Amino acid sequence: MDLIANNLSYKPDDQYHLNEVSFNFKEGNLYTILGRTLSGKTTLLKTIAGLLTPDSGKIEFDGKNFLKVPVWERNVAMVYQQFINYPHLNVFENIAFPLKQRKIDQSIINEKVMDALKSVGLLGYENRKIQELSGGQQQRVSLARSLVKNAKILLLDEPLVNLDYKLREQLRDEFKNLFSKGLADETILIYSTTDPRETMELNGEVIVLDEGKVLQVGPAKEIFENPNSLKVAEISNDPPMNIIEAKISDNQIRFEGIDVEAPQHLSKLTEDGLKIGLRSSDIELNENGHEFEVELAEISGSETLLHLKRGDTKIIVSIEEVLNFKIHDKVKINFKIDRAYAFCADGKLASSPFGGLNG
């Protein structure tokens, strides 16, 4: 049972929330919608759930016009980024709610709710009030409530974004386990996120969304290795990919008085206005490297993010250890230039180290 959308558009004000979005989701697969905030992810999920009606376009599920089916008959499940549960019900009643709505036998409800509680690790909490739970536990309850229904379409709208770092890591791992073994084969799972790492870890089919438009569709690895445009490269990297305006001539990449020998996949490019893209992890500190000035150094977890400047060129370097720098310190860095991307002036990918286009 496939979920097929055709040219969905939604424009409630003067901006597109969805702009000609089309997709073909197949049963039993995981789809990740990657995009920045306000890119239309939630709008897209709500449209699939039936909470919003698009201005134009079609959605078909199982060969039928899905837009004609009201929300409460669609058999979808959704987990919101805010922890949405029913505050007047306890944990058990919350999870049992969708089943009671279907008038299922009480003994079957008990069994299913207990199974769901077990799979999200909340056994023993069934009589607690929702307000007595932590954020992570509340989100587990709403996940359990969406799992218990055996919905054909499971929508997760940035489910981890409001959790603290540690819980996020933990829940993400549990999600991966659940998704790989706990779901029925015919479920379509749609997961939206702003976090590129989450996208790569979930390793599903990725839809990159920006300003309501689909920029690229493909497996996570493909999006990471061959982003088809500057925008996708920015969205799918955290910290965003460094973009350097450079010229390539005589087999040399030149910018800010630095000459670097062009790797093979970039050497044939000659057009004007080329932009070189390099991930922050593909730049390293090196005694013999090029001198840059420190603008800002932030430590995040076990990583140090260095914001560097030379002339008009600003770059971010991530280093896998905690280092202390002062502002205006001089550091020397080296580029792993064989992992550089090149983008045309209009933002399209010109060449990638993983063999995209001219490579």
Next chain:
Amino acid sequence: MNKLYIFLKYFFIVVWTVFVVAPFLWALTTSFKDFQSVNGGVTYIPWVDFEPNLEGWKVLIKSPARGGVDIIEPYFNSLFVTCTASLISIILGTLSAYALSRYTFKAGFVKNNDITFFFISQRIMPPIVLSIPFFLFLSSINLLDSLTGLIVVYIVLLMPIAVWIMVDFFNKVPREIDETALIDGCNPYQAFLKVVLPNSIPGLIVAGMFCIIFGWIDFFFAFILTFTEVQLLPVKIVALNSSVTPWWSLSASALVSVAPLIIVAFIVERYLSKGNLSGAIK
């Protein structure tokens, strides 16, 4: 500093308590006095300062033929009119408030907020402005001097309060809760009844309390729209006043008329202290 704070706190609590409780005590003692005890100087303590008697209370239940005023029938009239009008106002008000909170209405430049304000504006007008239209309206449908007529008018007066309180309350209930209910298989009516309403009980209680208070204390419309067939308590109490002010029966009737409100206040307070009002919605 801290001691001063504690002192001031208790000082003002005591002052305020005296301020609130003293009139009740005054009314209570006065209701057991007779003409002489009232006019014979300041007296407070029964059996010591004055000899208590039940004359003031007896007047309230004696029939007019025997020199009383008989407030029993007006009392139940008032209870009936207030409760019925409040109940209908709460039901209608909650439904319209939910619609105003969740759906977008547009008629030219009139939008949701304007409609909400229209409801409230009914209470901004001085009652005297409404009295003539109400009078003419009730007389044209033959409901002057009847309980039904009063209920109709009170619904017009009380529903805006319910709408106003409930719109604000529903706006604070996350829309996602309704949406989750829809996704979980409720149609919009079930979502409202099974999910939104149970989470709005605190708001319903507050709105109900205000409706009952404003309905119960209204004198003006009860006075204008009734003559002989039907009388409400506030009007009847005023009728007690004659050439010699009967302080004792006035005090007794004041206590009787404030009793239902005190009971309502205690029930709400009980509910409050159980923690049912707070924390329903995060």
